[in-house]
Amino acid sequence: MSIAVVYGSSTGNTQSAAELIAEKIGDAEVLDIADTSPDDLNGYDKLILGSSTWGEGEFQDDWEDFDWDDVNLEGKTVALFGMGDQESYAEEYCNALGLLYEKVTEKGANVVGEWENDGYEFEDSNALNDAGKFVGLALDSDNQDDLTEERVEKWVESIKSNF
Ligand SMILES: Cc1cc2nc3c(=O)[nH]c(=O)nc-3n(C[C@H](O)[C@H](O)[C@H](O)COP(=O)(O)O)c2cc1C
Numbered sequence: 001m002s003i004a005v006v007y008g009s010s011t012g013n014t015q016s017a018a019e020l021i022a023e024k025i026g027d028a029e030v031l032d033i034a035d036t037s038p039d040d041l042n043g044y045d046k047l048i049l050g051s052s053t054w055g056e057g058e059f060q061d062d063w064e065d066f067d068w069d070d071v072n073l074e075g076k077t078v079a080l081f082g083m084g085d086q087e088s089y090a091e092e093y094c095n096a097l098g099l100l101y102e103k104v105t106e107k108g109a110n111v112v113g114e115w116e117n118d119g120y121e122f123e124d125s126n127a128l129n130d131a132g133k134f135v136g137l138a139l140d141s142d143n144q145d146d147l148t149e150e151r152v153e154k155w156v157e158s159i160k161s162n163f
Pocket of ligand 1: 055
């Protein structure tokens with residue numbers, strides 16, 4: 001079984017989180033989306049995808065440039081994580097996590113790993129589902145870096161039976 005943790009990261013925060021997630025998952029490769037093709041993604045059995053949010057609630061640049069046309073995730077197990085700044089961008093905290101969710105569900109993925117919206121302070125995020133939970137793991141290296149490892153451990157524990 002092949003697993004990849006794929007990140008888009010401009011200053012390294014999402015990359016660090018991806019490496020930590022891969023370490024906790026165990027047998028997973030870590031890929032930068034800047035150097036990853038749709039065929040590469042299609043070739044893995046399971047995927048964990050992460051993006052930081054830039055601009056005003058937009059994808060990180062390399063995810064922005066990624067062409068999803070030839071991606072096929074039909075029936076594939078996918079978990080998602082996002083990196084954002086809930087204090088400075090409280091109205092669009094981790095929106096790219098919501099954008100990733102939209103893309104992968106369009107492509108047929110079976111998304112696992114929703115995450116309780118407790119211990120955060122923000123106004124709005126499009127990464128919340130109807131039940132008010134995040135559609136994946138929401139991280140914040142700018143304001144809550146001390147919580148990252150604990151959150152990653154708990155989240156990975158919660159998705160491990162799927163991976
Ligand atoms: C110009 C700029 C715009 C940003 N926009 C958002 C945003 O809309 N929502 C959010 O949650 N975080 C936003 N952030 C915060 C980044 O997502 C955060 O710093 C993140 O840790 C960067 O991760 P990276 O180094 O992996 O790209 C923004 C940061 C900057 C500098």
